[in-house]
Amino acid sequence: MDAIIRCTEVSKAYGGVIANDRISLEVPAGRITGLIGPNGSGKTTLFNSIVGYHPIDAGSITFEGREISRLRTQQISRLGLLRTFQQTRVYKRMNCVENMLVSIPNRSDAFWSMFRGYPADATRRAERLLDFVGLYQKRYLTAGSLSFGQQKLLEFAMALMNEPKVLLLDEPTAGINPTLINGLIDRLRRSVTEFGVTLFIIEHNMPVIMGLADNVYCLANGRLLAHGTPREIQSDKRVLNAYLGENYGNEAA
Amino acid sequence: MLENLHLLLQAPVLNVQLILDGVFVGAVYGLAAYGLALVWGVMNLKNLAQGDFVILGGYLAWAMGNHGVHPFVALPIVAVLMFAFGWAIYRTIICRIIDKDLFTSLLGTFGLALVMQQIMNQIFGPEVQSIDAGFQSLTLFGGMVTIAQVKLISLCLTAALAVAIVGFMKWSRMGQAIRATAQDPRAARVMGINTDRVYAFTFALNSAICGAAGVLIAMIWVIQPFYGIAHSIRAFVIVTTAGLGNLGAVILSALGLGIAEQYAGFTLGAQLQQFTVVSLLVLVLVIKQIHRGRARQVLQ
Amino acid sequence: MNRSLSKSLFYGAIVVAGLAAPLLFPGYTFAISGLWVMILFALTWDIMGGQMGYNSLGNIFFFGIGMYVCAIVQVGLYYNVAAYTAPSGQIDVHFTPHQYYLGLTLGIAAAAVVATLFALLFGQIILGLRGPYFAIGTLGIALAAGELFGAWNYVGGGGGIALPTFPGDPGDRALFFYILCFILAIAAFAFLKWLYSTRFKLVANAIRDDEEKAEAMGLYTKRYKNLGFAISAFFLGISGALYGNMIGFIEPVEVAFPVITFGIFMVVMCLIGGKGTLWGPVIGAALFHVVRQLTWTYMLGWQWVALGGLIIVSVVYFQQGIVGWVLERWPERFGIRVDEAGSPDESLDADPVNKEAA
Numbered sequence: 001m002d003a004i005i006r007c008t009e010v011s012k013a014y015g016g017v018i019a020n021d022r023i024s025l026e027v028p029a030g031r032i033t034g035l036i037g038p039n040g041s042g043k044t045t046l047f048n049s050i051v052g053y054h055p056i057d058a059g060s061i062t063f064e065g066r067e068i069s070r071l072r073t074q075q076i077s078r079l080g081l082l083r084t085f086q087q088t089r090v091y092k093r094m095n096c097v098e099n100m101l102v103s104i105p106n107r108s109d110a111f112w113s114m115f116r117g118y119p120a121d122a123t124r125r126a127e128r129l130l131d132f133v134g135l136y137q138k139r140y141l142t143a144g145s146l147s148f149g150q151q152k153l154l155e156f157a158m159a160l161m162n163e164p165k166v167l168l169l170d171e172p173t174a175g176i177n178p179t180l181i182n183g184l185i186d187r188l189r190r191s192v193t194e195f196g197v198t199l200f201i202i203e204h205n206m207p208v209i210m211g212l213a214d215n216v217y218c219l220a221n222g223r224l225l226a227h228g229t230p231r232e233i234q235s236d237k238r239v240l241n242a243y244l245g246e247n248y249g250n251e252a253a
Numbered sequence: 254m255l256e257n258l259h260l261l262l263q264a265p266v267l268n269v270q271l272i273l274d275g276v277f278v279g280a281v282y283g284l285a286a287y288g289l290a291l292v293w294g295v296m297n298l299k300n301l302a303q304g305d306f307v308i309l310g311g312y313l314a315w316a317m318g319n320h321g322v323h324p325f326v327a328l329p330i331v332a333v334l335m336f337a338f339g340w341a342i343y344r345t346i347i348c349r350i351i352d353k354d355l356f357t358s359l360l361g362t363f364g365l366a367l368v369m370q371q372i373m374n375q376i377f378g379p380e381v382q383s384i385d386a387g388f389q390s391l392t393l394f395g396g397m398v399t400i401a402q403v404k405l406i407s408l409c410l411t412a413a414l415a416v417a418i419v420g421f422m423k424w425s426r427m428g429q430a431i432r433a434t435a436q437d438p439r440a441a442r443v444m445g446i447n448t449d450r451v452y453a454f455t456f457a458l459n460s461a462i463c464g465a466a467g468v469l470i471a472m473i474w475v476i477q478p479f480y481g482i483a484h485s486i487r488a489f490v491i492v493t494t495a496g497l498g499n500l501g502a503v504i505l506s507a508l509g510l511g512i513a514e515q516y517a518g519f520t521l522g523a524q525l526q527q528f529t530v531v532s533l534l535v536l537v538l539v540i541k542q543i544h545r546g547r548a549r550q551v552l553q
Numbered sequence: 554m555n556r557s558l559s560k561s562l563f564y565g566a567i568v569v570a571g572l573a574a575p576l577l578f579p580g581y582t583f584a585i586s587g588l589w590v591m592i593l594f595a596l597t598w599d600i601m602g603g604q605m606g607y608n609s610l611g612n613i614f615f616f617g618i619g620m621y622v623c624a625i626v627q628v629g630l631y632y633n634v635a636a637y638t639a640p641s642g643q644i645d646v647h648f649t650p651h652q653y654y655l656g657l658t659l660g661i662a663a664a665a666v667v668a669t670l671f672a673l674l675f676g677q678i679i680l681g682l683r684g685p686y687f688a689i690g691t692l693g694i695a696l697a698a699g700e701l702f703g704a705w706n707y708v709g710g711g712g713g714i715a716l717p718t719f720p721g722d723p724g725d726r727a728l729f730f731y732i733l734c735f736i737l738a739i740a741a742f743a744f745l746k747w748l749y750s751t752r753f754k755l756v757a758n759a760i761r762d763d764e765e766k767a768e769a770m771g772l773y774t775k776r777y778k779n780l781g782f783a784i785s786a787f788f789l790g791i792s793g794a795l796y797g798n799m800i801g802f803i804e805p806v807e808v809a810f811p812v813i814t815f816g817i818f819m820v821v822m823c824l825i826g827g828k829g830t831l832w833g834p835v836i837g838a839a840l841f842h843v844v845r846q847l848t849w850t851y852m853l854g855w856q857w858v859a860l861g862g863l864i865i866v867s868v869v870y871f872q873q874g875i876v877g878w879v880l881e882r883w884p885e886r887f888g889i890r891v892d893e894a895g896s897p898d899e900s901l902d903a904d905p906v907n908k909e910a911a
Contacts, residue, residue, distance in 0.1 A: 051769070054549050072549065077771035089769075091762035094755070095890070102755040103770055114773075114780060115751045140890035162770060299685040349869045355684045356608050357868050360820065363610070364864030367813065371857035479813075482696065489689050524711075528700045531693035535678065538690055542681050 004029040004166055004198050005050065005081070010059035010069075012042075012049055019045040021222040022059065027166065032192060032199040034213035036206075036233075038243050041219040043202045044086060047168050051083045052076045063166070078107055080165035084172065088151045092144030096135055096154055099143050100126035103158040126161060133157045133187060149176045153184075160191060166198040167191070173205050181205070185212055210234060218242065257520045266397040271515040277404040277473060279511020280411040283504050284466040285484060286491035287418070288459035294497040295435040295455045296351050298358055302366035304484025306460050309369060310335050310467025311384075311476035312377050318384050325386070328410070328468045332461045339460025343453045351452065366481060374478040384471045407469045414465055418458075419500065431455055483527050490534045493541060568739065575731045582727040584846055586799065589731075589738035591822060591842045593792050595834030596741050597785040598819040603828030604754065605781055606761030607680070611691030612785060613816035614698050615668040617809035619790030620797035621702060622667045623660035624714050627798075630656050638709035650720035661794045668790025672782045680778045683764070692812065699810035713804040716797055730799045737795065741788045742835070748784075749831055757781060761829070821860070824867050827874030836875055 003026035012020040019042045027033045035043050049056045052073040061069040068076050091099050101118050130139045133153040138146065143154060152175065159167050172188065173181050185208060191197045203209035209216065210230040217227040220242035226233060233239055261267055285307050292298045313334060314327040322330075342365065350361040388402040422428035434441040434451045442448050470476060470484075491510055495502035510533065517529035571589075575582040594612075601607040628637050631652055636644045648656070679690050703711045719726040748754070756777050759767045767774050797803050810816075818841065826837020849856050867874075873881060880887055 052549070055547075074768045074771055074774070077769055082771075083769065085766075085769075089763050089766040091759050091766065093762050094758055098755055098758070102752075102759045102767075102772070106771060106773065109773060111776065114753055114756075114776060115748070117751055118755075142889075158770070301689070346865055346869065353872075356602075356606075357872060359608060359685055359688050360824065361865055361868045363817075364861045364868060366861075367817065367864065368858055368861030370813075371854075371861060375854050375858070482692075482813075486689065486693055486696075493686070522704070524704050525700055528697040528704075531697035534693050535690065538682060538686055539678055542678070546681075 002029050003027060004064055005200065006060075006062045007046070007050070008060045008062075010046065010049055010061060011057045012045055012054070013057055014045075018222050020049065020056075023219070023222075023224050024059075025217050025224060025227065027198060027200045028215070029165075029198050030192065030196065031214040032188070032201065032212055034209040034216040034230075035200065035202045035219065036204070036209060036216060036239075037219035037225070040221075041242075042222040043219055044170060046219070047083060047170055047200075047202065051081060051168060077162075077164075080107075080163075081168070082159050082162055082164040082166070083168035084152075084155050084159055084170055086170040086174070088148065088155050088175075090143040090146075090151050090154050090158065093142060095142050096130055096139045096146075097123065097126055099154060099158055100130060100161050103161040105161075105163045129157045129160050130154075132160070132190075134183070149180070152176065156187070160195060160197070163195075164197060166200060169199060169201045171202055171204060173203065173208050181208060188212060206234075261516075261519070264397070267519075269393070270398045271519055272512055273398065273400060274404075275512030275515040276508050277408055277511070278470075278514075279508040280408050280504075281466050281469045281473070282484075282487050282491060282511055283507030284411060284414060284469075285463055286488045286495070286503055286507055287415070287500070288462040288466075289488040290492045290495075290497050290503060291431075291462075292456055292459045293492065295431055296452050298347065298351055298362070298456075299489075300459070301359060301362040301485055302369060302481070303459075303463060303488045304486070305366045305369040305373075305481035306335065306339070306463035307467040307470060307484045308476050308478065308481045309338075309373065310464030311471035312373055312382070312467075313464065314468040315382050315384050315471055315476070316377075323386070324384050324468055324472050328465060331464045331468050335464030336457045336461040338464075339457035340453055342460070343456040347456055348449065348452065366485070370478050370481055377478065379478060381475045381477045382471070383475045384468075386472050401473065404473045407473050410469060414462070415500075415504075418462065427451075427454055483530055486527075486530050486534055490530065490537055493534075494537050571735050571739070572732075575728055579724065579727075582731050583799065586727070586731045586734045587846075588839065588842045589734040590792055590796060591818065591838040592738045592835050593734075593741050593788055594815065594819045595822040595826065595838040596738075596745055597788050599823045599828055599830075599834045600745070600757075600781045600785050601778075602820065603823055603830070603833070604749070604757040604761065605778065606764075607778070607781075608688050608820070609691040609785075610688045610820065611693070611695030611812065611816065612789060612819055613810055613812055614691070614695040615672065615786040615789035616793035616796070616815065617695075617698055617702070617805075618671055619664035619668045619793030620803055620809045621708055621714075621793075622790070623657075623664040623794030624716055624797055624803055625708065626660035626663045627653075627656035627717050628714070630659065635707050638707065638712070638714050640712060646717070648717040648720070653717055653720050656717060657798065661791055664790040664794035665787050666790075668786040668793070669783045672786030673779060676779050676782045680775070680782060695810055695812045695816060699806040699812065702809060703805035709803075711805065713802055713808070715802050716800075718801075719798075730795055733795050734792070734799075737788070737791055742831075744784075746831060753777065753780070758829075817860070817864075821864055821867070823874070824864070825871070825874055827876030827878070827880075830874075830876045830880075833874050833876035840875075 005027040008024050009022045010020055010024070011018070011022050023046060035046070037043055048054055050061055052068065052071050052075070056069050059069070060067060063076070063079060063081055068079070068081070091102065094102070101122055104118065104122050106113065127136060127139060130136050133156055135150060135153055135157065138150065143151060146154060152172065156172065173184060176184060188199060189212065192199060201209060201213065213230055215228065216230055216233045218225045218233060218236070218239045225242055226236045226239050228236070285303060289300060289303050292300055310331050313331045314324050317327045317330065318324060346361060346365060350358045386403045388406070391400045391402060392398065393400065422432060430441070430446045430451050431454070433444070434446060434448050438448050441451070467476065487510060491503060491506045494506040513533060514526070514529055518526060521529065574585050578585070598609065598612055601609055625634055628634050631648065632644060632646055637646060675694065679687060679694070682690055702708060708714050719729070721729070756767070756772055759772065760774055760777065764774060793809070797808070800808055803809050822837040822841045823834045824837070825841065826835065827833025852859065871878070880889065884890070
């Protein structure tokens, strides 16, 4: 099982604060990998580094063996590495179908593609994906009029529409009604099995990520603290300490 | 143009003249720029009418001057009048556009600029005006460098105003409220600060600062109803170069702009004045863009 | 009568009315020409401003460039331009009809090409700016151009440049340029109608709604921005060439680069008509032009104050413009779906999650 993303000694500092400190990890292809850690441990910063949102201070990031740490977000996304945003970003004044159409992949777009229409199967595919996330009924509504959770689903569908190889999801269940999380988890799994997407997920919801991921990385204070299967991570003392504090166990005892 | 450049090298004293004149007028630009930075930082308002507030202040002083009021007396009166004017404008127009999208706030202030320009044109006429404060000139270097006394006084007044404003922002209750709101409006509201009042006060304060700057400009230079745009662009150049938080940078940028304009005016001629200002704007924007590009951010 | 037939009749009626107008109202030919120019102004502004969210305050720059380039070509093909515009000792010029029409044709072509080149060139710098910087940057460029051309003696400096006289009587001249303006406006409308049916529209709207998201999704935003800017410049350049010939004499600030008049009209017309729509700019332009023709001369200088006031009021209270308001009021008629509260979900997906996603 190859690593589709490989980070080696990635470091990034923001005005004095070291957000990522020599982080090395691998995201295996075709699997679901989790990224956990207490608030402020540098998870979103790492995502931003991978997708080229900002330059990194040191280290290397490769995607399918190719160095991407110097590339811009646009170029990286065209290689097949997409991300969703924590605050969920969609095109608010366009309706859902339009949001989907404008997200079709454009890897091989020539200059004159700007003047083409959208092929008929693009609309069909868009509707199928909207149905996949459960937004088919609302497909002609303006994206801005959807609820937060619905926008999250739309953003996820848009990402799938772009036929990515890897999808970086930043807290996909945050803000979703707890009764609906199972449906979302199901869709996340199916995106891997049906669409062949590799997922790299930041999550705070422990039951979700432990049930979903094949392997998990835990960050704390900008450093990689532990990694392994969910079972290994769940019983790792360092992870517990990072989340609950060093003396938690002792006090209880 | 080349002959003029040549002249600068042959007679170094000319440089002193240009630099001094640049400092005198640049200092006043700095006042207007500070006001722009204030409303930008506190309420995220990019006030395209900034220059027209300046010109209005100048005209008020000029009108008073026609009735025998000395500009030094007019200065505080204009500041108060402009403060009230700014408050009124906030209540009628500005408060309705600040939380809307960029297009709205830009066009709103631009519409305001148009209205002000045209009303001033109707009332005061399109001729260039200036206020004679009745001072003489000093000369240095055996007559090669002339310093108008009024310009020296203007510089002192500018410095005094700057100190007063900074002191106000630092030590007064309202000043602290303004700074708190600038940092985090929601937190300020939670702490009991009436942010709407803060915004109104900030805008009115900006208006007063511009008015004072206008009086000084009218004394040391000229005013005309349609010169407002150029002043707005100047303020933008300074704020873009200096950023929003740094007063020292604002002062330096302002002086730099003043000096650069004097040199350009000398070498290119006075008819290319706006061209100079705009070129500096484009230059600053390009440099900033390249700078931001390295950090993969965009100039918003 | 089915939809496409009634649509064709509608467009046909406009073309017929447009062609008939100068014949029915010969005295108003110039005024109606102005209508077509205004419509063109609004349509071109809306490409970047309404569809893409890049509010330019200096589009008039391309208008002026086109005007000057055309004049230079028209004169320069046969005579020395510098000598032609010299303040004293002016040369005698006479253009045969053949020379005139050839000069005009090449001039218009050159205007379009040069304006487009400027858009691509300036676009490298200026399209990298967002929001207020783009607005102020474009505004500044238009202002600076006016000053520069006013200081450039080759084209007559502040004194301006006169255009070759039309070989024919004033009535023919007015009709001739009317037809050209009309054709230009129709061509621009037809072109944009087609363009907005392609990917361009959706991508432009995506850039408007969230440019960073568009970039993160891999869209070639730079290409689309350049294209939109170039298209605007192309049409504006031609309109400048035509308008210069209609006026007969180019003055740098008053005629070629009238930033605070025509330049602002562009924005206002789209604002009141409804930006981001195809018909909004057209309706806004028509309304604005007609009202302006009727009231301008009676206001003795206060019309500009009224204009500024109109901008403020529109921006605060009537942001969506006429077309936007209509779309909000009667969305179903235009194919926009609005959520009805409590409608039962008969979805294709039997998954209970589908009921309501959050």
